[in-house]
Amino acid sequence: MEGLRRLEYRGYDSAGVAVVTADGISMAKKSGKLANLIAELAANPLPASMTGIGHTRWATHGGPTDKNAHPHVVDDGKLAVIHNGIIENYAPLKADLLKQGYTFVSETDTEVAAVLLGDIYRSLTEVEGAAGSEGTGALLTEAMQLAAQRLEGAFTLLATHAGQPGIVVAARRNSPLVVGLGDGENFLGSDVSGFIDYTRRAVELGQDQVVTISANSVEITDFYGAPAQGKEYLVDWDAAAAEKGGYPSFMEKEINDQPEAVAQTLLGRSDIDGKLILDELRIDAEVLKTINKIIVLACGTSAYAGQVAKYAIEHWCRIPTEVELSHEFRYRDPIVDEKTLIVSISQSGETMDTLMAVRYAKEQGAKTVSICNTNGSTIPRESDAVLYTHAGPEIAVASTKAFLAQITAAYLLGLYLAQLRGNLFQGQIKDILADLAKVPAKIAKVLDNAEQIKELATSMADTRTVLFLGRHVGYPVAMEGALKLKELAYIHAEGFAAGELKHGPIALIEEGQPVIVVVPSPRGRDSLHSKVVSNIQEVRARGAKTIVIAEEGDESVREHAEHVFYIPETTPLLAPLLTTVPLQIFALALATAKGYDVDQPRNLAKSVTVE
Numbered sequence: 001m002e003g004l005r006r007l008e009y010r011g012y013d014s015a016g017v018a019v020v021t022a023d024g025i026s027m028a029k030k031s032g033k034l035a036n037l038i039a040e041l042a043a044n045p046l047p048a049s050m051t052g053i054g055h056t057r058w059a060t061h062g063g064p065t066d067k068n069a070h071p072h073v074v075d076d077g078k079l080a081v082i083h084n085g086i087i088e089n090y091a092p093l094k095a096d097l098l099k100q101g102y103t104f105v106s107e108t109d110t111e112v113a114a115v116l117l118g119d120i121y122r123s124l125t126e127v128e129g130a131a132g133s134e135g136t137g138a139l140l141t142e143a144m145q146l147a148a149q150r151l152e153g154a155f156t157l158l159a160t161h162a163g164q165p166g167i168v169v170a171a172r173r174n175s176p177l178v179v180g181l182g183d184g185e186n187f188l189g190s191d192v193s194g195f196i197d198y199t200r201r202a203v204e205l206g207q208d209q210v211v212t213i214s215a216n217s218v219e220i221t222d223f224y225g226a227p228a229q230g231k232e233y234l235v236d237w238d239a240a241a242a243e244k245g246g247y248p249s250f251m252e253k254e255i256n257d258q259p260e261a262v263a264q265t266l267l268g269r270s271d272i273d274g275k276l277i278l279d280e281l282r283i284d285a286e287v288l289k290t291i292n293k294i295i296v297l298a299c300g301t302s303a304y305a306g307q308v309a310k311y312a313i314e315h316w317c318r319i320p321t322e323v324e325l326s327h328e329f330r331y332r333d334p335i336v337d338e339k340t341l342i343v344s345i346s347q348s349g350e351t352m353d354t355l356m357a358v359r360y361a362k363e364q365g366a367k368t369v370s371i372c373n374t375n376g377s378t379i380p381r382e383s384d385a386v387l388y389t390h391a392g393p394e395i396a397v398a399s400t401k402a403f404l405a406q407i408t409a410a411y412l413l414g415l416y417l418a419q420l421r422g423n424l425f426q427g428q429i430k431d432i433l434a435d436l437a438k439v440p441a442k443i444a445k446v447l448d449n450a451e452q453i454k455e456l457a458t459s460m461a462d463t464r465t466v467l468f469l470g471r472h473v474g475y476p477v478a479m480e481g482a483l484k485l486k487e488l489a490y491i492h493a494e495g496f497a498a499g500e501l502k503h504g505p506i507a508l509i510e511e512g513q514p515v516i517v518v519v520p521s522p523r524g525r526d527s528l529h530s531k532v533v534s535n536i537q538e539v540r541a542r543g544a545k546t547i548v549i550a551e552e553g554d555e556s557v558r559e560h561a562e563h564v565f566y567i568p569e570t571t572p573l574l575a576p577l578l579t580t581v582p583l584q585i586f587a588l589a590l591a592t593a594k595g596y597d598v599d600q601p602r603n604l605a606k607s608v609t610v611e
Ligand code: M6R
Pocket: 299, 300, 301, 302, 303, 345, 346, 347, 348, 349, 350, 351, 354, 397, 398, 399, 400, 483, 487, 604, 606, 607, 608
């Protein structure tokens, strides 16, 4: 249950657990959050057992009901199966199984996989006699291999059978699965947080592999039974890092983790002369010098991090940089070749849309770099190189610290390319790194002054719509601020490029409409400050209530705003690392005032492992 609690952020439409006992499988499952299952188990405990599987669901096929919850138990109550992903060919498989006389109780694709596995297991038993011993030779392993060969789409399937107590067998294709190596106990999890209380030793599984674990063994094969290897690694954080640390929510903790997240991402990546040393970036320097285009692939908040990075990378490296939503990219016949550098950004490293886009780009010959927060996850493993963000585990569904760490890592990548290609002098790089090094303390200052924005947000709990405006790097920040508000407070929110407003969206402005504006620094030659101040005046003239994020000392905005929140001075390109923070706090406080669960907003899941 502790493992499920830690994994609940991945889906919370239902939860269930099945254990193997001498009498068969015992199971409990409940729709809704894990708390419902915990209550059910308190009222009706399951018998003691040494082997079991558990699941929290993010509904795809079939609504979030008790019946559709996993595990699905088939084969006369002897086989229990859980599943993540989507079985794309479930319809023809189901039609076949129906013809054979099987019946189904749920609307899920998972039950189809379970019945198929049960059918194969049953025929193997008939051919090979009673179920065999534990290990690769186990019938359940063989049945899983054969079932996996027939499934299409994305799946992590786990099964346990009363006829083979003591083992759990899993298959993975395009969906995450890691093994935890304990002492006299072994684990499987969608990610390491499922077993981090028990062990930090983990094994990455490859694509299309089947693994059979018992208390004392871990055996890996491909879908055809050939022995295979996984890669063992040590998780670089412990259970304490995945706790709330005294904060009321993971999200609040993670917002407050941000100085550390940025500092850790910078740590050890440059020398005293300001020379960047990105050891992990194992792509030949000569190849990187020939790159003539960068495409950043990401979704959601990670895509906004990419949009911020685009301004810096183009400015520093003079390499044309596109940012594309991963799910749009590969369906539009994009122009990608050996001279294209694909930079994927993903907190989880498992986002299916991004994984598929990266694979597609690789097939076209592009070099791929992953900016990722999750060690051992699929996207970095399948990329040519990785630059880890060291933000620590991000549990709240709404991404916060990962966003700042992603921008930081992407900036390091941009500076590294500029260094390699000679676009910037070493002294310039050193200065930018010195400015970056000051950012964590400045974020801490923004956090220390959070009270004022919390109060404002709380007073706005009844607001029905909020607009966010920004220019240049402030534009993706505005979109990120709007996304945070949508996903946490369920309020309509839009982020606009401030200059675009007059081309249409200004028609939305009516008396009292809250508009949050990210104002650039007034310092510097090419400052966009005056343009943004004009945009504020335009919306204010039409009745908007303006809330402004501006740089310390910028008194000129006061007369145009109902509320001003100041952030410490920094350079324009580094400003998103500060201006985002009040917007995160605003969304958190407003959602809290509405009484919503900020860690697990409705309809969402942390890792989106389906397309
Ligand atoms: O794990 P990833 O960074 O690939 O996830 C991408 C998006 O699903 C994610 O950023 C999502 O938009 C967050 N819920 C935003 O807070």
